[in-house]
Amino acid sequence: MDKIRFIHCADLHLDSPFVGLKHLPAELFERIQNSTFAAFEKLVKEAIRRQVDFMVISGDLFDEEDRSIRAQAKLVNQFNLLGEEGIPVYVIHGNHDHLGGFRLELDMPENVLIFDKETEVKELVTKSGALVKLAGFSYGTRHIRERRISEYPKQIEADYVIGLLHGSEGSVHSTHESYAPFSINELKEKNYHYWALGHIHQRQVLHQEPPIVYPGNIQGRHRKETGEKGCYLVELSQQDAVLEFIPTQDIIWGKVVVSLEGVERFGEVFQLIEKAAEEFEVNGDCLLQVDLIDFKDLNSDMIHAIDNGDLLQALQADLPAGETIKWVHSIKLSRFEHVDIDVKDPFITDVIHTLRNMNVLEGKEALVELYEHPSLYRYIDSLKEDELSQLVEETVDLILHPSRSQ
Structure with a gap:
């Protein structure tokens, strides 16, 4: 059976607002604002240059549920370039760009196939004659907490079967909220040839045979998303899988x-x-x-x-x-390495003790109003342990040395 070659990417987050960077020089800030688009353009050029059989996008094409016409127009333009080369694109929508968001929507080209909110299987015959089936679903609403993996059919008859899923694996430590949770064993039981995951912005290969892969996002959007970002070129045969990471960040x-x-x-x-x-x-x-x-x-x-x-x-x-x-x-x-300081006020002592003994769950609960605020939630990532430690020590420092905040 002939090999197949495809691009797996996720979490494009086109039109990301890049909050907090307006102090940068205008030319540099403009470049940063356009960096997600530039990254996707690089990705499309690579797909065309390597003449892949198809492309898979595993959710969060846009950064906001109310996606802009500008972002959609740029995306459609790139999809048209792929269409001219006979490269189909298989898309699931995630929590950031769910199907229920209010938007003025541009029509997608014929080579773009979008999965519905109910799990479904799409079919492709490559130019070399390989039958490929792809299973997946798009988010109908922003918050999908329930497990959806049971809806994916087992033993699909095809030369190659690929699962698309935007969600959280239980053992992966992440700053992202847990959506559509699953386990590695649940994916393996489906007997698919490849799992194209999205949602986690740090690229990770969770399993080798079959490959269960988070490609990460294509462009870092803030200081916590360090290092190279991009996509995977995947070559599948009946014997093995070869993954090549392609950097795309601007x-x-x-x-x-x-x-x-x-x-x-x-x-x-x-x-x-x-x-x-x-x-x-x-x-x-x-x-x-x-x-x-x-x-x-x-x-x-x-x-x-x-x-x-x-x-x-x-x-x-x-x-x-x-x-x-x-x-x-x-x-x-x-200021991670805090030292014990003699504080005479018992109230301040209790506050500092409470802060320094706070775990991540308690930290999230203290900030729940921010996380659920309709205008702010999209700009705030979940706390992880080292970030909570930094926030606590900065707060303690302000309590002990209020003049530094002046």
């Missing part, structure tokens, strides 16, 4: 950690950050977050200059430009 988010052990002068801090940025190895242009540690020798004026953004402003003004852009977008004093 801009990479990175992080460097700078130790200030023994540093007392502002100029030294400046030079150490410049050196760390210069030595940061990256394939392409990047936005850098700088985490400063071991800063106990800094005086309060220098700490204030870092907290209020004076150091960042100076660095952005003088950071030399090279062939590769390395723009420092934020500088943070890492």
Whole structure:
């Protein structure tokens, strides 16, 4: 039986708002705003160059349920390019771009096949004659908490069977909400040749035979989505599967950690950050977050200059430009290592004790009004343990040193 070759991508998040970056230079901010589109254009060019049999998109094509006409028009344009090459595209919608969202919708080209909210099987015969069947469903509403994997049929008769699923595997630690949960064993029991997953933005191969794969998103959207982003080129035969990761990101988010052990002068801090940025190895242009540690020798004026953004402003003004852009977008004093401080007020002592003993679930409960706010929920990712620790220590620092927030 002939091999098949296809692109598996997910979580395009076209038209992502990139909240909190408007302080960047206008030219750089405009590029970041367009980076999800640029990433998808790269992906489509790769699909055409490699003449794949088809493309699979496993949910969240758009960042918002009320998708813009601009985002849809750009997407349709790329789909048309694939259609001209005879490349069909199989699409499921996820929680961000569910079918129930209010929108003015553009008609999709004939080569784009979208799964309904009920699980269904679509069929394709490749140019070489291989019969491929694809099973999946689109989200009808934003929140699908129930398990949907039981709806996927077993023992589908075809040369190759591919499952599309936008959801959460139970053992995967993630900042994303748990939607349409499943287990690896539940997927294996279906006897499919490949599982094309979406929803988790960190690429992961959960299982080798058959491949159960999260490709991650195609472009990092904020400082927590670091490193290369892209899609997988998948080549399936009856004997094995070969996966090739293809980077598509237009801009990479990175992080460097700078130790200030023994540093007392502002100029030294400046030079150490410049050196760390210069030595940061990256394939392409990047936005850098700088985490400063071991800063106990800094005086309060220098700490204030870092907290209020004076150091960042100076660095952005003088950071030399090279062939590769390395723009420092934020500088943070890492206050993870808290020390016991003698606090006489028993109320403050109790508050700090409560904060430092808070687990992730309690943290989510404390922020539930933000997560469920109709205008804010789409901009907030779920807390994970290290992020909660940072938030707690920043809060404790403000309680103990309120002048730093001025």
